[in-house]
Amino acid sequence: MGTRIVALGDLSGATADTIIDATGRIVAPGFIDSHTHDDRALLADPDLPFKVSQGVTTVVTGNCGISLAPLATEKAMPAPLNLLEGPGDERFGTFAAYVAALRAKPPAVNVVPMVGHTTLRVMTMPDLDVPATPDQIAAMQGLLREALQAGAVGMSTGPYYPPAASSTTQELIDVARPLAEHGALYVTHMRDEADACLQSLEETFTIGREAAIPVLISHHKLMRAANHGKSVQTLARIREQMRCQCISLDCYPYTASSTMLHLDEARLQGRITIASSGARPELQGKDLQDIADAWGVSLGEASRRLQPASAVYYSMAEADVQRILAFEPTMIGSDGVPTGDRPHPRLWGTFPRVLGHYSRDIGLFPLETAVWKMSGLTAEVFGLPDRGRVAVGLHADITVFDAGTVRDVADYDDPARPADGIVAVIVNGTLAYRDGQHRHTRTGRVLTRQANPAILSPGTA
Ligand code: ZN
Ligand code: CU
Numbered sequence: 001m002g003t004r005i006v007a008l009g010d011l012s013g014a015t016a017d018t019i020i021d022a023t024g025r026i027v028a029p030g031f032i033d034s035h036t037h038d039d040r041a042l043l044a045d046p047d048l049p050f051k052v053s054q055g056v057t058t059v060v061t062g063n064c065g066i067s068l069a070p071l072a073t074e075k076a077m078p079a080p081l082n083l084l085e086g087p088g089d090e091r092f093g094t095f096a097a098y099v100a101a102l103r104a105k106p107p108a109v110n111v112v113p114m115v116g117h118t119t120l121r122v123m124t125m126p127d128l129d130v131p132a133t134p135d136q137i138a139a140m141q142g143l144l145r146e147a148l149q150a151g152a153v154g155m156s157t158g159p160y161y162p163p164a165a166s167s168t169t170q171e172l173i174d175v176a177r178p179l180a181e182h183g184a185l186y187v188t189h190m191r192d193e194a195d196a197c198l199q200s201l202e203e204t205f206t207i208g209r210e211a212a213i214p215v216l217i218s219h220h221k222l223m224r225a226a227n228h229g230k231s232v233q234t235l236a237r238i239r240e241q242m243r244c245q246c247i248s249l250d251c252y253p254y255t256a257s258s259t260m261l262h263l264d265e266a267r268l269q270g271r272i273t274i275a276s277s278g279a280r281p282e283l284q285g286k287d288l289q290d291i292a293d294a295w296g297v298s299l300g301e302a303s304r305r306l307q308p309a310s311a312v313y314y315s316m317a318e319a320d321v322q323r324i325l326a327f328e329p330t331m332i333g334s335d336g337v338p339t340g341d342r343p344h345p346r347l348w349g350t351f352p353r354v355l356g357h358y359s360r361d362i363g364l365f366p367l368e369t370a371v372w373k374m375s376g377l378t379a380e381v382f383g384l385p386d387r388g389r390v391a392v393g394l395h396a397d398i399t400v401f402d403a404g405t406v407r408d409v410a411d412y413d414d415p416a417r418p419a420d421g422i423v424a425v426i427v428n429g430t431l432a433y434r435d436g437q438h439r440h441t442r443t444g445r446v447l448t449r450q451a452n453p454a455i456l457s458p459g460t461a
Pocket of ligand 1: 063064189218219
């Protein structure tokens with residue numbers, strides 16, 4: 001069976017085995033989720049119902065510094081890396097072994113894999129609380145080269161998180177240098193998205209310039225009340241610097257974030273609910289403050305007792321979220337964390353929420369802009385020249401939706417619910433989802449750099 005688009009327009013003379021009546025519906029390019037943590041779910045839950053039901057046909061993995069490979073070690077993974085692992089999971093000693101596993105057992109969606117700097121640190125450094133030595137940097141560069149040769153499209157970093165917080169700007173520059181040899185991306189969960197957000201932007205720009213690589217600012221946001229409104233400055237600074245170097249960014253359409261449950265009291269401010277807890281799964285969905293009060297302990301101690309755990313943090317302003325979403329270069333990435341019973345609703349609702357709530361209901365931008373931010377723009381940034389658009393000859397990744405009814409159903413109280421209004425989802429020419437029914441087809445492919453030679457490189461943007 002064919003996997004590419006062979007004809008568009010008047011097909012009244014054509015015949016087909018399957019006919020989808022799209023009268024009055026939108027036939028869009030399949031959505032590309034620029035920011036996911038689906039590394040493990042692709043193997044453990046290859047139907048990816050939380051993605052396919054949103055119209056997503058491609059996911060980018062290995063974000064925020066954490067990737068499932070390479071991990072040629074038996075030692076326990078530090079948070080947040082442990083969010084990617086299930087008990088007794090197989091580990092992959094090389095990036096090539098992970099890519100081979102995806103190819104041997106294809107998931108429902110295409111995969112654009114990245115390698116994480118934090119994973120490389122865990123592989124090369126016995127003590128994560130110090131900057132890497134020159135030898136350790138060289139070792140990380142070797143692992144990065146192996147990943148790039150195996151098809152990684154870039155490296156992500158997470159200096160915000162404890163296992164990479166001791167990395168200096170120079171370490172990040174030096175480890176990232178092989179990216180330039182491959183025209184690959186540097187993708188970052190910046191060191192600070194709160195009080196020092198502007199300094200973190202400058203650090204990211206410096207890394208991109210010094211290593212001569214394109215940079216992608218992940219899930220751009222401003223956390224904590226004192227920083228609300230600063231997106232006016234950050235976006236102005238990003239726009240200005242885009243004239244000098246290759247910069248892209250993504251965002252998810254919610255005012256709460258979600259990640260590991262922090263141990264550091266300074267990061268336990270504002271309302272926090274538990275998304276997953278390995279130690280106390282019965283407390284998923286509860287407020288951390290209520291748990292701490294019931295136990296008569298500090299927030300930090302309560303957090304320690306719940307580990308391994310992830311949480312939802314209610315910390316952003318709606319005006320910033322809207323301003324960042326509406327910024328023309330911003331792509332849509334869910335940052336969904338497929339762990340636990342009470343995930344952040346972005347796992348199931350991101351793309352329909354942008355189409356329904358933000359585009360149609362409040363008119364933040366036209367529908368065409370919403371679709372572009374989740375398909376064509378993303379394909380350009382990740383160098384996927386034959387995806388992200390509906391055109392003859394391109395891969396047949398298609399999402400058919402009803403512009404009048406599409407909406408996110410998942411919410412904070414009941415997050416694992418598929419969206420309304422997604423009519424049909426086609427992945428590489430095969431119907432994967434129709435009218436609320438997952439068809440359990442697994443026709444996703446690993447999209448590697450070799451398959452996409454037109455990936456953005458310094459000088460092309
Ligand atoms: Zn992140
Ligand atoms: Cu993330």
